[in-house]
Amino acid sequence: MVVVGASVGGSRVAAGLREAGHTGEIILVDPDPDAPYDRPPLSKQILAGDWEAGRASLGDPAQWHAARRVAAATALDTDRRVLRLDDGTRLGYDRLVLACGASPRRLPGMPRRGVHVLRTLADCHGLRADLDRAGRGRLVVVGGGFVGAEVASTARARGLEVTVVEELPAPLSGLLGEEVAAELALLHADHGVRLLTGARVASLVGEPSVTGVALADGSVLPADAVVVGIGVHPNTGWLAGSGIPLHADGGVLCDAHGAADAARTVYAVGDVARRYDPLLGRHVRTEHWTNAVEEAGAVARDIAGREQPPHRHDFFVWSDQYGGKITLLGRPEPGDRVAVVRAGVAPRRFAVAYGRGERLAAVLTVNWPKALVAARRSLAAHTAADDVVAAWKQL
16 A cells, blocks of 8 residues: 555545554655644644644554655556656555645745745744744735634734735635625734735735735735745646546546546545545535545545445534634535524624525534534534524524
8 A cells, every 4th residue: 555645634544544454565655754744733723832743743654554755756657556756766556545635826936035835844834933033023914715814813813913915805705605704804803914805916025035015906015924825736747647537627536435547546535636426416626624534534444345335525624713713514605595693792703504495505603612513413414594593593
């Protein structure tokens, strides 16, 4: 068994294989010398300085009786079942799992001192060092998605002056809809973070170190540090010519069990996988932690010969911001009916029901644990959206 990628997806594959009774050799391949570790704390506890890096460790591969190769995969020969690495090694395999994740998108003018992406532990340490140097200086966050918002929250708690630049009418409006996203965006203002929406970055300013961010309207935002969080692209470039099917919009095309080839010798999990969803009738790629964990377990069981129904991920995302928690269960779609229920007089404690026909299709909760518990039960039971809203009003 060769697993390309030693983050949460790859590590869970290795652990899952052993749990399922696999006794053969397992090799984890990843160029990150710090792997395996969990990524969610990078934008929160480790960046804040509340955790040492070791607390995010996913364990020692030796505990899964797995070998570890610190190298990058560069090419794949599926006919001969050989994986080539950048150190010149050629690894043969019986089964291969692609858990190679995704890379952050970047702005023109990067790399540049003081400009950061946040994907690896090394990225986190570099950003934290710059925030330490900035003291109570100015941070510009480009992109208001979950990672950008978490970095803004952490930096603001450290006393920095923070500006978030977002091209959309409101952060996450493409996922949540404009009405709900605009409500959620008020969290930034509540905590003294400046949010600029409908704003496009023209260029980075300053050489060799960044001093500002120029916007398309001609204005310049002064900056002691910049974080770019404008999404990721799956790490599939090295698979060109391998015969592994790739989607035009990114990701390895897999069947409902995670297999990428008819012989079931190559699988994919996590950010790099675009798995067929039998209910939706299309391939879906999901970039969140819970999906990587679930897919890894399902693939490990499939490889071990454990019969199981096709895996289908129940979309679940959480984000810790400004001392509170945001959760999203299910995937909202354009045209869903939206109902907002507030918990008493608390201004940023509410729940949102997305109704598709009569059925509850998705739920967003903000700082309201009881509503989250009720929503989980309701989604599992296919409860009518109106019934869920009525139940929330009684909490």
